[in-house]
Amino acid sequence: MSLREYCFDGERKLDLDAMPTGAGDRKAEKGALKAQTEENLLRAAELQERMYAEKREGLVIALQARDAAGKDSLIKKVFSQLNPAALKVTSFKTPTSTDLAHDYMWRIHQALPERGCIGIFNRSHYEDVLVVKVHQLHKGYRLAERCLTDDFFERRYRQISSWEQYLWENGYRMVKVFLHISREEQKQRFLDRMELSEKYWKLSVGDMKERALWKEYDEAYEKSINATATRNAPWYVLPADDKWYTRYLMSEILVKTLEDMDPQYPPLDPDEAAKIPAAMQELETE
Ligand code: ATP
Ligand code: MG
Helix, strand or coil: CCHHHHEECCCCCCCHHHCCCCCHHHHHHHHHHHHHHHHHHHHHHHHHHHHHHHCCCEEEEEEEECCCCCHHHHHHHCHHHCCHHHEEEEECCCCCHHHHCCCCCHHHHHCCCCCCCEEEEECCHHHHHCHHHHCCHHHHCCCCHHHCCCCHHHHHHHHHHHHHHHHHHCCEEEEEEEEECCHHHHHHHHHHHHHCHHHHHHCCHHHHHHHHHHHHHHHHHHHHHHHHCCCCCCEEEEECCCHHHHHHHHHHHHHHHHHHHCCCCCCCCHHHHHHHHHHHHHHHCC
């Protein structure tokens, strides 16, 4: 499958059941794709440098996934190849009481990177239409009656799409990535966390309870992806069972997005340029 087939930009509907969770017949190309990943990351770093110098656009990559799908290791292995000075990683955990005392986009908006930088959202505003929907958490929120309508989540899809379009119109690009893991692979990774001492720290028995809600999450993901996939803020549904393949696809997305942005080193300011001959002479005669 090519990158295009993992992309949802509003042209076609996502049917999650029809999307692969593994590398499939591309397993045969593993060596070549791993080498391609390295090349892509070098290219991405070069484009990031231009983006940082130009400071015209910001990029946000929102990562969404079930537990153990590999968000953390994707960040560690792929985004660590970029210049950390121009990178901002934000993890969105259970909202604090201060977060909940504001609108849900409040904490998200504050985490935007400056233009010229790349922001990685480890979870994002999509939690507010995923975990909140599956567990109906909004019903426990302190909110005016008029806010708790039957179309609460339809409203949120609309708000999210409008906010993402707002970002686009204000010099940001947003790319959303769903790491699609199979039930079987998640089970295996949870078992590893229970058996391997170096993985104990990742273990949270509470996460396992969410497995009982697998179908509900599938539905919530499908709905929110279909409602918010647009040309200016596309979704990518990436197979997550084979980590090397997820990394390869993520590196392709990174290069594609940065190439679409086409950042250029800014030219020298004419006033500065005029001062160069004298400055050179000064240095040479030092
Ligand atoms: P790890 O891979 O290390 O488990 P994680 O992203 O799952 O990382 P945790 O601290 O384990 O981090 O979990 C964060 C929890 O916060 C998740 O269960 C997530 O659903 C929850 N969360 C995030 N945003 C919201 C939100 N807006 N409302 C309610 N819960 C949220
Ligand atoms: Mg967790």
